[in-house]
Amino acid sequence: MSFVLIVEQILNGLQLGVTLFLMSAGLTLIFGVMGLINLAHGSLYMVGAFAAAAVAGAFGSFILALIAALAAAAIAGAIVEISILRRLYRRDHLDQVLATFALILIFSEGTRWVFGSFPLYLDIPNYLQGPVMLPGGIQYPLYRITLIILGVLVAIFLGLLISKTRIGIKIRAGENDREMIAALGVDISKLYTMVFALGAALAGLAGALVGAIQSVEVGMGEPVLILAFVVIVIGGIGSIKGAMVGSILVGLTDTLGGVFLPKILQLFIDISTATNVGSSIASMAIYILMGAILIWRPTGLYGSRL
Amino acid sequence: MKSLLNVSVGIITAAFLTMGSASADIKVGMITTLSGGGAGLGIDVRDGFMLAIKQSGRSDINVVIEDDQRKPDVAVKLADKMIQSEKVDVLTGIIWSNLAMAVVPSATAQGKFYLSPNAGPSVLAGKGCHENYFNVAWQNDNIHEAAGAYADGAGYKKTFILAPNYPAGKDALVGFKRYFKGQIAGEIYTKLGQTDYAAEIAQIRAAGADSVFFFLPGGMGIAFLKQYSGSGVDLPIVGPAFSFDQGILQAVGEAALGVVNTSQWNKDLDNPTNAAFVKSFKAEYGRLPSLYASQGFDTANLLISAVAKADVNNTDAFRAALKSADFDSTRGDFSFSSNHHPIQSIYAREVIKEGDIYTNKTISVALENHSNFYTQDCKM
Numbered sequence: 102m103s104f105v106l107i108v109e110q111i112l113n114g115l116q117l118g119v120t121l122f123l124m125s126a127g128l129t130l131i132f133g134v135m136g137l138i139n140l141a142h143g144s145l146y147m148v149g150a151f152a153a154a155a156v157a158g159a160f161g162s163f164i165l166a167l168i169a170a171l172a173a174a175a176i177a178g179a180i181v182e183i184s185i186l187r188r189l190y191r192r193d194h195l196d197q198v199l200a201t202f203a204l205i206l207i208f209s210e211g212t213r214w215v216f217g218s219f220p221l222y223l224d225i226p227n228y229l230q231g232p233v234m235l236p237g238g239i240q241y242p243l244y245r246i247t248l249i250i251l252g253v254l255v256a257i258f259l260g261l262l263i264s265k266t267r268i269g270i271k272i273r274a275g276e277n278d279r280e281m282i283a284a285l286g287v288d289i290s291k292l293y294t295m296v297f298a299l300g301a302a303l304a305g306l307a308g309a310l311v312g313a314i315q316s317v318e319v320g321m322g323e324p325v326l327i328l329a330f331v332v333i334v335i336g337g338i339g340s341i342k343g344a345m346v347g348s349i350l351v352g353l354t355d356t357l358g359g360v361f362l363p364k365i366l367q368l369f370i371d372i373s374t375a376t377n378v379g380s381s382i383a384s385m386a387i388y389i390l391m392g393a394i395l396i397w398r399p400t401g402l403y404g405s406r407l
Numbered sequence: 408m409k410s411l412l413n414v415s416v417g418i419i420t421a422a423f424l425t426m427g428s429a430s431a432d433i434k435v436g437m438i439t440t441l442s443g444g445g446a447g448l449g450i451d452v453r454d455g456f457m458l459a460i461k462q463s464g465r466s467d468i469n470v471v472i473e474d475d476q477r478k479p480d481v482a483v484k485l486a487d488k489m490i491q492s493e494k495v496d497v498l499t500g501i502i503w504s505n506l507a508m509a510v511v512p513s514a515t516a517q518g519k520f521y522l523s524p525n526a527g528p529s530v531l532a533g534k535g536c537h538e539n540y541f542n543v544a545w546q547n548d549n550i551h552e553a554a555g556a557y558a559d560g561a562g563y564k565k566t567f568i569l570a571p572n573y574p575a576g577k578d579a580l581v582g583f584k585r586y587f588k589g590q591i592a593g594e595i596y597t598k599l600g601q602t603d604y605a606a607e608i609a610q611i612r613a614a615g616a617d618s619v620f621f622f623l624p625g626g627m628g629i630a631f632l633k634q635y636s637g638s639g640v641d642l643p644i645v646g647p648a649f650s651f652d653q654g655i656l657q658a659v660g661e662a663a664l665g666v667v668n669t670s671q672w673n674k675d676l677d678n679p680t681n682a683a684f685v686k687s688f689k690a691e692y693g694r695l696p697s698l699y700a701s702q703g704f705d706t707a708n709l710l711i712s713a714v715a716k717a718d719v720n721n722t723d724a725f726r727a728a729l730k731s732a733d734f735d736s737t738r739g740d741f742s743f744s745s746n747h748h749p750i751q752s753i754y755a756r757e758v759i760k761e762g763d764i765y766t767n768k769t770i771s772v773a774l775e776n777h778s779n780f781y782t783q784d785c786k787m
Contacts, residue, residue, distance in 0.1 A: 106613045113605035210442065218446040220629055220658035225637065232639030240612070242637045245605065314637065315602040316629035316658055320443050324600055359598075360606050373594070380572050380596045 105239050110360050111353070116245045118352025119252025123307035124325055125332040125344040126259055127300025133339020134275045134296050137186060138194050140201040142304055142329065143322025144208035149174040149305025150312035150321060151212055154223035163226035167309055174305020175298040182297040187290065209319050220318040223309075248310055255303070256345050263341055272296060276339050328355075331387055335394050337404025346402055351387050358386035432467045433719045435710065436489035438482050438510065439500035441474035445625055447654040448502045448699045449474075452524045454692055455703030456499070462687065463711045471495065477502075479509040486510045490517055496719040497522060499706055502699075504528040504547060504575045515539040518722070520729070524706040525699060529578055532746050533784030539722075541729055541747045543706040545671055546779035547575055548582030550647040553669035553753035553773035554620055555586030558645050560773075561667075564589040567616035567642075569607055571623065572596035579622035579647065585780065592616035597623070602630045608638045618642055624649040629658050636662035643667070648767075651758055653697035656765040663758045663765060671753050672701040672738050673769045680735040695766065701737045708734040744778040746785035753777055 128142050152173035157166035181204065189197045229244045263269040271292055274282040283289045308322065315321070332351050336343025363379025370378070394402065437456065440449035453472060460468055471493055475482040482501065489495045497520040501507045507526035514521050515537040523531075523542040531537075532546045558566055568583060568591060570576035576596060584591065593614040595607055611619055619642050623631050628650030635644070648670030656663055674685045674695060684704055688696040696704075712734035717724035732742050742750045753774045756767035 103613060106609055109609040109612075110606055113603075113609065116605065117603060213442070213446065218450055219654040220447075220626060222658045222660050224633065224660055224662075230637060232637070240639050242605075242634075242639070244637060311602075314630065314634050316626035316633075318626050318629075318658075319446070321602070321626065324602070356606050360610065363595075376594055376596055377572070380598070384572075384598050 105237065108235075108237065108239050109241060110356055112239075112241055112245070112249070114353035114356035115349065116249050116252075116352070117356055118349040119249050119256070120307055120311050121325070121328055121332050121352055122252055122256060122345055122348035123303050123310075124329040125336070125348055126256075126341055127303040128329050129333040129336065129339055129341065129344045130272070130296055131300045132333065134272055135190055135293055137190060138197045138201065139186070139300075140198060140326065141181065141204035141208065142300070143326035144205050145174045145178055145301040145304040146308035146322040146325060147208065147212060147319065148177045149308030150223065150317045151216055151221065151308075152305065153309035153312060154221040154317045155216075157223055158221075163229075163313075166223070167306065170305045170309030171302045174308070175302035177305075178301025179294055179298040181301075182294050186297070187293070190293075205323070213319050216319075218319065220316045223312045223317050225313045244314060251310070255306075256341075259341055268295070328387070331391050333401075335391050335401055337398075337401030339405070340401070340403035343401055343403035350390065354386050354390050355383075358383040362386070432469065433497065433710075433714055434493065434495045435468060435470045436486070436493060436495035436498045437470055437472045437500035438475050438485045438489070438498065438506075439472070440477045440502050441472075443476050445477050445502065448525070448625075449500070451654065451697045451699035452500060452502065452703035452706075455688065455696065455700035455705075456524065456707040457703075458684075458688055458691055458700075459704045459707030459711065461691075463707075465711065465714070468711070468714060472500075475501070475506060477506070479506050482506040482510050483513075486514055490514065490519060496520065497710065499524055499710075501526055505573070507531065511540055512537070520719075520725070522706050522710060522729075524702045527748060528574065529781055532748050532779055533781035536746045536781075536785035536787055538726060538747075538787045541709070541743065542749065543709055544702045544749070545751075545753075546748045546781065547578040548585070548780060549749075549753060549774075549777060550649070550669050550671065551579040551582030551622060552586045552780075553755070553777070554645050554647055555583040557667065557669055557755045557771075557773040558583075558618060558620060559587050559589065561618075561643075561645075563587075563618040563643075563645075565592045565616050566590075566618045566620050566645075567592045567594075567611045567614050568620045569595040569597060569623070570621065571599040571601070571627065573599045575624075576622060583620050583622075586774075587620075597627075601627060604631045604634050605638075607631075608635055608640060611642070612638070612640050616642060619644045621646050622649070625655070629655060632659045632662045632666075645669075648698050648756070651756070651767060652699065653695045653766065654699075656758065656767075660765065664760060666758050667755050667770070668758070668767070669753055669755055669773050670698050670767070671749070671751050672698045673754060673756050673767050675767075675769050676737070676739060676754075678735075678737070678739045681737040681739070684737045695764070705734070705736050705738070705741070708736070740776070744782055746779070746782050746787070748779050748781075750776055750778045 149170035153166040153170040156169035225244045232240045233243045332347040336347030362383045363376050366375035366379045473485045499522040502525045504526040520539045525544050527542045527546040570579045644666050646668045651668040713728035716728035719725050754769045755771045755773045757770050759768045
């Protein structure tokens with residue numbers, strides 16, 4: 102087990118963490134501010150990836166593709182919020198889950214209808230291709246480093262937005278007491294649409310960034326959605342800081358668990374059983390982490406105390 | 408008035424009689440994946456199958472098509488419905504091994520025929536084989552065995568192998584190792600549906616291997632290949648055709664160029680049936696066929712050949728007609744082994760670019776007239 106491998110895996114964990122953060126930040130904001138469980142968040146991730154693939158295919162520019170992903174997901178989010186979800190804020194969570202689950206099916210089949218059933222092509226641009234040499238002789242893909250930096254920048258931007266700006270004040274106020282801020286003359290439905298579109302845009306950005314190194318296909322959002330829910334439960338629902346810490350924790354646990362558990366088990370049992378048992382336990386690792394954190398802090402790391 | 412009634416009764420009776428005499432009509436139930444992730448495979452199988460039915464010009468084969476959404480419970484319900492209310496004679500279409508395991512044993516136990524256009528789990532080839540179950544694609548291990556044989560022949564000595572942690576993934580690595588005589592540099596079972604392979608690629612880099620074998624069907628393979636090509640690890644890759652079929656290659660793009668993969672079919676296989684199939688598929692659907700489409704096409708042609716020879720209600724004769732495999736396969740030589748799985752050659756193909764389209768070129772035969780490992784376990 103070399104030093105280089107360990108550092109590389111930690112970087113991989115961080116990179117998974119920041120991409121999860123882009124997904125979970127929107128999810129946690131929407132849940133925190135509007136009290137809405139949005140299962141269709143993964144579909145917005147898919148919308149972003151498909152929009153990026155379509156624009157990259159037509160114009161060949163990755164930057165344009167990212168802008169298209171942000172815009173398409175934000176617009177799709179705003180339309181869905183205004184036309185459907187707005188009616189669900191006062192209903193209980195089961196109704197919301199049912200309606201947003203229906204949205205997943207509509208988005209998936211709609212996307213298939215427009216783009217067909219085969220995966221689309223979206224690749225990283227030439228200037229981000231290939232590996233770079235990091236200090237200590239570590240070879241690491243340039244694109245993944247860019248992802249980490251970009252994720253951190255988005256986190257800083259969101260942090261400043263929430264803590265320093267007027268919109269941020271309204272969002273925080275909305276989380277605490279929505280009747281009161283409506284009474285103070287804030288147009289609450291406009292605020293909701295905006296928060297939803299912001300969350301959707303972040304999901305779309307994540308979809309486009311990740312789509313370039315994975316596959317752009319129908320149903321790509323759902324596995325990420327599950328991880329994002331784990332993240333916001335760990336971090337505390339409604340907290341951006343919680344989403345950041347939760348994402349990094351989940352990213353590191355998932356990556357390092359998958360690599361090192363089988364290796365550790367190999368010290369005790371034979372290789373093929375160790376590989377089997379190790380990878381099975383590794384896929385449970387984040388849920389074990391979630392369980393442990395919930396026992397210690399039932400509302401998550403940064404959730405409001407009951 | 409009475410005579411009129413008699414006449415009409417006569418007409419109706421006559422109508423029933425004609426229907427009765429047309430009881431050679433055969434009803435086929437196709438359960439396949441047409442929505443959700445992996446729909447591309449089901450659509451190709453269906454299109455290949457229906458193309459063959461259309462070309463045969465037979466109107467006595469009725470095909471009912473249903474979407475299993477890649478869910479075993481849905482597939483089981485559809486199979487029950489098709490057997491009990493639609494009264495189908497033959498079932499076909501299932502893509503995934505776990506769905507096949509849920510449907511096939513009960514369908515064959517109820518006396519129905521099942522023709523598999525794709526999934527070939529080892530259980531159904533060995534202990535769980537059945538006289539009414541025919542696999543027209545391959546036994547799951549076959550393509551991976553060919554990859555092992557190719558890697559061995561190419562002189563690789565130390566290979567790193569990975570596959571998802573589910574039955575077909577385990578079959579894959581077992582199949583590869585059965586024919587690869589070199590050393591295994593590392594063996595990883597990834598999560599099913601995993602899309603980030605940075606951790607695995609780092610392990611490959613650290614393992615000191617001279618080549619990589621992977622079985623990651625669908626989107627998993629696309630993700631792996633793109634990430635692998637950007638990682639700076641430049642060991643040669645060998646894989647089964649499932650990550651390099653016509654539907655997927657365009658999404659992988661340049662990252663797949665030059666990769667050797669093994670398949671029982673390719674569009675350049677030199678036989679008249681195949682040439683006609685590729686041409687007519689392209690004309691009908693406006694895209695190149697994949698190996699799944701060829702399997703659907705062959706499955707339908709096997710069925711048509713059996714329908715021409717025997718009545719499906721005469722079970723023994725129909726089974727013998729299927730068993731004789733008296734049809735022109737897109738793969739050239741094709742026959743059934745004792746456990747009703749194909750005996751066929753498996754080829755090594757290389758990914759190339761033809762104009763703007765990524766596709767495969769056959770480079771050599773990896774395993775000639777290959778049967779399967781489980782024949783001796785099958786008692787039928």
